[in-house]
């Protein structure tokens with residue numbers, strides 16, 4: 001993602017456009033017919049100047065009826081990124097027939113729309129379990 005000075009409104013518009021492109025109206029079952037269930041357990045982290053945002057582990061269950069959309073938002077409310085897109089991580093895990101993967105991702109956004117020089121500090125730790133039919 002390229003960095004530039006934006007107003008909050010421009011930033012919101014850019015994010016909405018990116019999200020619209022990712023919501024393609026596809027379902028997990030159409031795309032990955034061999035998958036029965038995907039469970040993503042994750043913790044997000046973000047340290048702001050105003051103090052740390054409390055973090056907690058969350059769980060997200062994806063079934064064949066779920067939309068093909070694996071984006072988890074960043075904890076930084078002013079972040080210019082739509083968040084953490086796990087699409088390629090999940091896709092390569094399924095192609096390799098893995099049942100469990102874990103990793104970490106750094107946010108690719110900037111701290112705030114008017115702070116192009118400062119990268120967002122948000123991060124995501126995830127463990128993904130995939131059950132096949």
Ligand SMILES: [Zn+2]
Pocket residue numbers: 074075076079080081107108109110120121122
């Ligand atoms: Zn962020």
